[in-house]
Amino acid sequence: MAWGMVFITNSQKGIFEIGRRSWIFLILSGLATGASWLCYYRALQIGDVSKVVPIDKMSVVITILLAFIFLHEDVTVKSLLGCILIAAGTLLMTL
Secondary structure, three states: OHHHHHHHOOOHHHHHHOOHHHHHHHHHHHHHHHHHHHHHHHHHHHOOHHHHHHHHHHHHHHHHHHHHHHOOOOOOHHHHHHHHHHHHHHHHHOO
16 A cells, blocks of 8 residues: 555655665564564464454554653643543453
8 A cells, every 4th residue: 555655646756765774674664564463363363352452452552652752752632632542442342
């Protein structure tokens, strides 16, 4: 889908401007994403969906918290409330 958007927006000329280090991180990111999905589907095969899905959803909360801590993103009322609601909804799924 991402590559489709690159070609739809006619931005493929910028591909040659991507540095070697950025390519390495893009490739590693793609591999990590693929491995993550394989692990998720394997967990669904061997575990209860009601236990696997909440763990997966908590990754959103962890990502938001890490963005606040390491990337120094602004902590707004909107982002904090969203994080709390996602965490609360996820925890309710486990009851």
